[in-house]
Amino acid sequence: MSNRLIDMQHITKSFDGQTVLDDFNLYIRENEFLTLLGPSGCGKTTILRILGGFEKPDKGRVIFDGKDITDLAANKRQLNTVFQKYALFSHMTIAENIAFGLKIRKKSEEYIQDKIRYALKLVNLEGFEKRMPDSLSGGQQQRIAIARAIVNEPKVLLLDEPLGALDLKMRQDMQYELIRLKNELGITFIYVTHDQEEALTMSDTIVVMNQGYIQQIGTPEDIYNEPQNAFVADFIGDSNILGGIMIQDKLVEILGMRFDCVDSGFGSNNPVDVVIRPEDVKLFSIPDNEGPGSAEYEDAAARAAKLNPGRLEGVVTHLIFKGVHYEMTVEAAGFEWLVHSTRMFPVGGRVFMTMDPFNIQIMNKPESDDEKALEFETI
Amino acid sequence: MKKQKHVLLSGPYLFWTAAFIIIPLLMIVYYGLTDTSGAFTLSNIAQMGTPERLKALWLSLLLSLIATGICLVMAYPLALILTGTKVNATGFIVTIFIIPMWMNSLLRILAWQTLLERNGVINVALRFLHLPELRIINTPYAIALGMIYDFLPFMLLPIYNALEKIDQNVINAAYDLGANRFQTFWKVIFPLTVPGMISGITMVFVPALTTFVISDFLGGSKVLLIGNVIERQFTQVGDWNVGSGMSLVLMVFILISMAVMQHYDKSGGEQVVL
Amino acid sequence: MKKFLSRLYLAFIFILLYAPIAVLIIFSFNNSKTRAKWGGWTLKWYFAMFRDQAIMSALRNTLTIAVLSALISTLLGLTAAISLNAMKKNRRTVVLSALNIPMLNAEIVTGISLMLLFIAAGQLLSHMGLGVEFGFWTVLIGHITFNLPYTVLSILPKLRQINISTYEAALDLGASRFLAFRKVILPDIMPGVLSGFLLAFTLSLDDFVITHFVKGPGFDTLSTKIYTEVRKGIKPEMYALSTLIFASVLLLLLILNHLPGSEKKA
Numbered sequence: 001m002s003n004r005l006i007d008m009q010h011i012t013k014s015f016d017g018q019t020v021l022d023d024f025n026l027y028i029r030e031n032e033f034l035t036l037l038g039p040s041g042c043g044k045t046t047i048l049r050i051l052g053g054f055e056k057p058d059k060g061r062v063i064f065d066g067k068d069i070t071d072l073a074a075n076k077r078q079l080n081t082v083f084q085k086y087a088l089f090s091h092m093t094i095a096e097n098i099a100f101g102l103k104i105r106k107k108s109e110e111y112i113q114d115k116i117r118y119a120l121k122l123v124n125l126e127g128f129e130k131r132m133p134d135s136l137s138g139g140q141q142q143r144i145a146i147a148r149a150i151v152n153e154p155k156v157l158l159l160d161e162p163l164g165a166l167d168l169k170m171r172q173d174m175q176y177e178l179i180r181l182k183n184e185l186g187i188t189f190i191y192v193t194h195d196q197e198e199a200l201t202m203s204d205t206i207v208v209m210n211q212g213y214i215q216q217i218g219t220p221e222d223i224y225n226e227p228q229n230a231f232v233a234d235f236i237g238d239s240n241i242l243g244g245i246m247i248q249d250k251l252v253e254i255l256g257m258r259f260d261c262v263d264s265g266f267g268s269n270n271p272v273d274v275v276i277r278p279e280d281v282k283l284f285s286i287p288d289n290e291g292p293g294s295a296e297y298e299d300a301a302a303r304a305a306k307l308n309p310g311r312l313e314g315v316v317t318h319l320i321f322k323g324v325h326y327e328m329t330v331e332a333a334g335f336e337w338l339v340h341s342t343r344m345f346p347v348g349g350r351v352f353m354t355m356d357p358f359n360i361q362i363m364n365k366p367e368s369d370d371e372k373a374l375e376f377e378t379i
Numbered sequence: 380m381k382k383q384k385h386v387l388l389s390g391p392y393l394f395w396t397a398a399f400i401i402i403p404l405l406m407i408v409y410y411g412l413t414d415t416s417g418a419f420t421l422s423n424i425a426q427m428g429t430p431e432r433l434k435a436l437w438l439s440l441l442l443s444l445i446a447t448g449i450c451l452v453m454a455y456p457l458a459l460i461l462t463g464t465k466v467n468a469t470g471f472i473v474t475i476f477i478i479p480m481w482m483n484s485l486l487r488i489l490a491w492q493t494l495l496e497r498n499g500v501i502n503v504a505l506r507f508l509h510l511p512e513l514r515i516i517n518t519p520y521a522i523a524l525g526m527i528y529d530f531l532p533f534m535l536l537p538i539y540n541a542l543e544k545i546d547q548n549v550i551n552a553a554y555d556l557g558a559n560r561f562q563t564f565w566k567v568i569f570p571l572t573v574p575g576m577i578s579g580i581t582m583v584f585v586p587a588l589t590t591f592v593i594s595d596f597l598g599g600s601k602v603l604l605i606g607n608v609i610e611r612q613f614t615q616v617g618d619w620n621v622g623s624g625m626s627l628v629l630m631v632f633i634l635i636s637m638a639v640m641q642h643y644d645k646s647g648g649e650q651v652v653l
Numbered sequence: 654m655k656k657f658l659s660r661l662y663l664a665f666i667f668i669l670l671y672a673p674i675a676v677l678i679i680f681s682f683n684n685s686k687t688r689a690k691w692g693g694w695t696l697k698w699y700f701a702m703f704r705d706q707a708i709m710s711a712l713r714n715t716l717t718i719a720v721l722s723a724l725i726s727t728l729l730g731l732t733a734a735i736s737l738n739a740m741k742k743n744r745r746t747v748v749l750s751a752l753n754i755p756m757l758n759a760e761i762v763t764g765i766s767l768m769l770l771f772i773a774a775g776q777l778l779s780h781m782g783l784g785v786e787f788g789f790w791t792v793l794i795g796h797i798t799f800n801l802p803y804t805v806l807s808i809l810p811k812l813r814q815i816n817i818s819t820y821e822a823a824l825d826l827g828a829s830r831f832l833a834f835r836k837v838i839l840p841d842i843m844p845g846v847l848s849g850f851l852l853a854f855t856l857s858l859d860d861f862v863i864t865h866f867v868k869g870p871g872f873d874t875l876s877t878k879i880y881t882e883v884r885k886g887i888k889p890e891m892y893a894l895s896t897l898i899f900a901s902v903l904l905l906l907l908i909l910n911h912l913p914g915s916e917k918k919a
Binding site for chain 2: 052053054073074075076079080081083084085087088089090091100101104105148149152
């Protein structure tokens with residue numbers, strides 16, 4: 001890979017005897033929007049701090065643009081950080097904040113003024129030069145923090161949960177803003193968040209982490225549609241995660257019922273984990289007081305069978321209207337299924353449920369000993 | 380209804396503030412600007428003009444400025460060191476600086492007499508080490524030392540609080556933007572502690588300027604400060620008009636330093652309390 | 654190297670702070686009556702001080718004034734903080750500035766001003782056949798006055814942190830105003846109230862300057878007693894008493910700090 005900009009090799013880091021990262025390896029390409037995604041304490045912020053130069057790894061190397069920067073001080077690195085709570089200099093005006101890095105580099109006054117104007121235009125805050133940080137809203141302060149970082153023309157911008165302190169609407173606006181900035185600047189963004197929606201919206205590549213280990217690396221589509229293990233499936237979006245048995249290629253048994261699926265290569269009669277997204281569960285209403293043999297019952301069963309030979313019979317136990325869709329729980333074969341549907345199925349109503357074979361995601365069960373990377377908390 | 384309740388509650392302390400804070404201050408103004416018959420005069424203030432009193436005022440200003448300066452220079456690195464120690468520094472600092480205050484303050488200053496005397500503890504130790512003796516007791520140097528000792532905590536605490544309040548990420552941001560340790564300190568950390576320093580300066584300067592106990596104990600009644608002059612006007616001479624007149628002069632300096640504090644300290648002095 | 658230097662500096666400050674205290678404690682065990690020479694170890698001053706009427710009366714006065722002034726200034730400070738909290742910002746700033754004068758002003762000026770007030774009040778009242786006697790009451794008033802800003806500033810920030818909804822929720826659930834205050838607000842601001850009280854107690858215990866001006870002849874606290882004794886020579890009993898007070902406060906602090914649930918300190 002020629003365009004590896006950053007290469008983190010065998011990074012190990014512990015705090016007070018607690019290992020946060022253990023033999024961590026990751027490379028980041030030029031112009032990539034890479035997101036480190038994971039629950040708090042998964043080590044994602046530590047990685048960012050190691051890249052920024054605020055922590056030194058106990059073991060391992062950080063290669064940047066072909067050079068080893070492991071021992072290089074933070075102020076000598078060609079990366080700039082946008083901190084969680086903005087970390088603006090409260091005693092300086094907005095212009096002084098933005099000019100800080102440029103003045104340190106002894107740029108000419110003219111150049112600095114140009115850069116301030118350019119940066120403020122870029123973050124849509126023209127005319128804010130003389131204001132003090134305290135007089136700005138959270139979202140505006142965040143934009144200034146970004147402006148302050150990018151005027152230094154870093155090759156990489158590190159963003160540590162930059163939207164964490166903003167409200168939902170502002171967060172969504174800023175997501176579009178960040179994508180636009182990334183495209184206009186043409187530099188690498190490394191973004192840390194625990195918010196899966198943020199990660200899915202903005203990233204080129206998502207690195208899902210848990211307890212210091214990488215769980216999966218992939219595009220947002222990969223991560224969402226093909227989670228490699230139950231942790232990823234559970235962390236990204238809502239999922240139904242069940243234990244199953246792979247009978248043979250393209251046939252899986254879930255809760256005692258065999259379903260067609262599209263995955264193969266899991267052996268035969270092997271235990272696996274099965275992930276089914278709530279929007280992929282299809283429901284077919286069974287009219288009241290109709291049993292097997294009645295025309296309407298058989299009709300519903302037939303419609304379900306068109307999708308998949310396998311089906312379960314269940315009862316709707318909860319129903320919430322969510323705007324675009326209804327969110328329901330359906331109890332079937334002793335399991336509470338989460339189901340999203342644009343059609344409403346009343347609580348207490350009986351249903352058949354099944355899935356398109358394509359939407360049944362089969363995953364290996366984690367084997368605790370030799371597959372460390374798949375360690376995860378009990379779900 | 381609720382507003383009414385609070386107005387009732389505010390009665391007692393508003394009365395107290397008026398009766399025991401505002402009116403007494405106005406009495407000083409009244410006494411300072413009138414003679415014994417109650418007629419308006421500026422002669423009480425002019426009384427400050429005698430060479431002896433001017434000398435006392437000048438010495439007070441000089442010593443309190445020096446003591447304030449030394450306190451600042453001593454307290455700042457101390458505050459930096461204490462902020463750097465991660466081990467529950469707040470508990471440590473409170474303990475180490477509050478404990479001495481539980482010993483009577485007059486006795487603590489008196490103890491310096493014992494330490495600084497010709498045959499005091501310090502000189503015995505110096506002689507033992509064959510070092511030159513320290514002969515500063517009953518001189519302005521001893522008074523300055525007493526001021527520094529007594530008021531150092533008042534300088535330390537606000538600076539420490541200001542340093543503690545700085546978000547580590549703000550410091551990291553400075554490094555991140557290319558500043559070295561030196562630049563980070565002078566461009567970011569130091570300016571952010573200015574309000575703390577201002578508040579520390581006022582809290583040392585005012586009591587140092589107006590003390591009469593420290594000069595009494597360590598100046599051996601040979602060195603007079605403006606505090607001693609005023610105190611004697613009230614307790615020995617018994618001329619309240621002249622005493623008040625000189626107090627007014629003193630208050631001008633206090634007001635200047637308070638105005639400076641108000642100007643810089645945006646938090647309204649609330650961090651003064653531990 | 655850097656670490657060594659900062660250790661050295663800390664040690665220097667520590668010696669500066671504690672040398673006088675060590676001297677005082679040592680002299681409380683000095684068998685000789687003067688500070689000038691060391692006469693061997695003794696505990697006699699610790700027994701002698703209890704027989705000294707003047708010292709015991711000064712101690713009684715000091716403690717009574719400290720407890721009463723701390724108590725009254727805390728109560729007064731509590732009412733002040735509650736009503737200040739409800740005030741509009743501009744009004745609050747004005748009242749707070751007035752309230753803070755004794756804290757920012759020179760003690761000597763506060764002392765003198767109170768002295769002048771009491772004299773004037775005495776003259777005014779003498780027309781009615783009454784008088785103001787300098788002593789216990791004037792000292793108490795003086796101490797409450799300089800304690801007040803400290804108690805207010807201990808309580809007010811705690812009060813401002815409180816979410817008013819919890820108080821309203823208590824009212825909504827049927828509590829009376831008094832009950833809601835006692836059960837909801839008071840527990841939250843208690844750390845501030847306590848630290849205000851302790852601060853006031855400490856300040857009052859140690860005050861000299863203001864007491865000096867408003868005490869009048871014949872009434873003494875420990876501080877004023879020490880001040881008058883300095884010229885004739887301090888009685889060693891005074892060192893013993895101060896050491897004893899110092900030690901008991903230290904012990905009290907240690908106990909308080911090791912009680913469970915006492916993490917929240919002033």
